[in-house]
Amino acid sequence: xxxxxxxxxxxxxxxxxxxxxxxxxxxxxxxxxxxxxxxxxxxxxxxxxxxxxxxxxxxxxxxxxxxxxxxxxxxxxxxxxxxxxxxxxxxxxxxxxxxxxxxxxxxxxxxxxxxxxxxxxxxxxxxxxxxxxxxxxxxxxxxxxxxxxxxxxxxxxxxxxxxxxxxxxxxxxxxxxxxxxxxxxxxxxxxxxxxxxxxxxxxxxxxxxxxxxxxxxxxxxxxxxxxxxxxxxxxxxxxxxxxxxxxxxxxxxxxxxxxxxxxx
Amino acid sequence: xxxxxxxxxxxxxxxxxxxxxxxxxxxxxxxxxxxxxxxxxxxxxxxxxxxxxxxxxxxxxxxxxxxxxxxxxxxxxxxxxxxxxxxxxxxxxxxxxxxxxxxxxxxxxxxxxxxxxxxxxxxxxxxxxxxxxxxxxxxxxxxxxxxxxxxxxxxxxxxxxxxxxxxxxxxxxxxxxxxxxxxxxxxxxxxxxxxxxxxx
Numbered sequence: 001x002x003x004x005x006x007x008x009x010x011x012x013x014x015x016x017x018x019x020x021x022x023x024x025x026x027x028x029x030x031x032x033x034x035x036x037x038x039x040x041x042x043x044x045x046x047x048x049x050x051x052x053x054x055x056x057x058x059x060x061x062x063x064x065x066x067x068x069x070x071x072x073x074x075x076x077x078x079x080x081x082x083x084x085x086x087x088x089x090x091x092x093x094x095x096x097x098x099x100x101x102x103x104x105x106x107x108x109x110x111x112x113x114x115x116x117x118x119x120x121x122x123x124x125x126x127x128x129x130x131x132x133x134x135x136x137x138x139x140x141x142x143x144x145x146x147x148x149x150x151x152x153x154x155x156x157x158x159x160x161x162x163x164x165x166x167x168x169x170x171x172x173x174x175x176x177x178x179x180x181x182x183x184x185x186x187x188x189x190x191x192x193x194x195x196x197x198x199x200x201x202x203x204x205x206x207x208x209x210x211x212x213x214x215x216x217x218x219x220x221x222x223x224x225x226x227x228x229x230x231x232x233x234x235x236x237x238x239x240x241x242x243x244x245x246x247x248x249x250x251x252x253x254x255x256x257x258x259x260x261x262x263x264x
Numbered sequence: 265x266x267x268x269x270x271x272x273x274x275x276x277x278x279x280x281x282x283x284x285x286x287x288x289x290x291x292x293x294x295x296x297x298x299x300x301x302x303x304x305x306x307x308x309x310x311x312x313x314x315x316x317x318x319x320x321x322x323x324x325x326x327x328x329x330x331x332x333x334x335x336x337x338x339x340x341x342x343x344x345x346x347x348x349x350x351x352x353x354x355x356x357x358x359x360x361x362x363x364x365x366x367x368x369x370x371x372x373x374x375x376x377x378x379x380x381x382x383x384x385x386x387x388x389x390x391x392x393x394x395x396x397x398x399x400x401x402x403x404x405x406x407x408x409x410x411x412x413x414x415x416x417x418x419x420x421x422x423x424x425x426x427x428x429x430x431x432x433x434x435x436x437x438x439x440x441x442x443x444x445x446x447x448x449x450x451x452x453x454x455x456x457x458x459x460x461x462x463x464x
Contacts, residue, residue, distance in 0.1 A: 034340050038437060073399065085401075210401050217367040221360070221461055223453050227438020231431045239425020 012175055014161050043156050050159035054226045069208035083127040088203050090119045090126025098180045099141035103149050107251045111136045140240050144173030148241045157230055165233035292409045293382050295416045296391040299327045300377055308373050321362045329417040330358050337433045341440055345447045356454045363461055368423055374398040
């Protein structure tokens with residue numbers, strides 16, 4: 001089976017195709033300075049196309065992922081769902097580790113490596129987050145964030161089929177992360193291939209189930225849910241990137257004997 | 265007429281009262297605990313959803329800078345609004361904020377929170393909390409505390425890195441952009457959405 005048939009390659013291909021068929025948002029007249037400033041700040045020149053895909057995704061979600069996530073939440077108790085979530089996070093840790101290293105963040109890379117080793121073994125295949133209690137907290141890292149730390153701007157907002165909110169930088173990062181996830185390259189057997197699909201399927205349900213109440217709230221109360229989600233996505237990404245920038249923890253782990261300090 | 269005997273203890277009390285005010289101003293974590301305990305007490309307490317919303321509204325009106333947030337959320341359209349429109353908008357905005365804050369804390373029993381780090385941010389202080397709601401992953405919520413008219417007020421909630429007032433502002437700007445910058449259309453839509461939310 002070709003490795004390019006990775007489950008995530010499909011939405012990526014559809015998204016790239018979608019970018020070819022785009023309509024542009026009208027620019028406000030130049031004499032309306034505040035409206036022009038708003039237009040620049042929104043940075044959503046493909047808004048009509050984005051809104052079309054937002055609507056399509058929303059309709060698709062209402063009959064597929066949302067009911068699946070609701071059923072998942074109904075059937076499994078809190079603790080069991082948390083364990084499945086831990087397992088999925090653990091499987092993604094090789095990608096997080098790769099990005100920690102490329103970001104030149106040794107402390108974070110060390111945390112991820114220890115998390116993967118501890119949780120894969122003592123945490124029974126990642127189902128239990130033992131490492132968290134041992135001083136190795138979980139953190140986010142993907143290639144979109146890595147690019148941001150290298151100074152790559154996000155570019156205009158994109159709402160893509162299946163993938164959802166994104167931008168050129170994060171979409172490129174998404175593609176790279178498919179390639180840097182070791183399991184992508186293990187598609188020699190049907191079983192592994194099926195497991196890979198199961199991973200992506202379960203991951204989608206897990207992610208959706210964790211935002212059921214928040215997204216419901218947005219759809220129920222927002223006057224323009226599309227604009228609200230655009231703002232939420234951008235703020236969330238920015239805060240994740242900021243969190244990496246502000247992580248100034250020392251590289252030496254807490255249990256390492258502290259070197260003697262000179263006192264005057 | 266007050267006698268000297270009565271006045272002296274009052275003079276003695278004044279520094280204590282002043283001290284209490286100062287202590288309050290210097291203790292944003294205590295302030296957040298006071299508000300948080302009251303909110304959680306209402307959510308986990310007895311009463312119907314309508315009763316609880318009424319009680320939450322009282323707490324929010326007392327501790328949150330609702331009018332300030334409301335003006336911020338309307339952005340440049342605040343200047344375009346007529347005085348009666350501003351009044352209508354702010355009145356509705358009080359209800360919007362109640363729905364929004366209740367939504368973040370959850371309207372079901374079993375909500376609890378822990379206090380985290382306190383850190384200064386420009387002219388505000390951020391107090392970190394972690395909110396635990398049944399059926400939902402834990403959420404990191406920062407309470408942005410500002411000094412308004414000499415007292416402490418909540419100016420924003422930053423939920424998992426997303427600012428409540430910034431998100432609300434984007435929502436209104438998005439709506440207005442597609443409705444010819446018409447503030448009255450926004451007010452009507454707010455009224456409709458609130459009516460629907462209170463039914464559902």
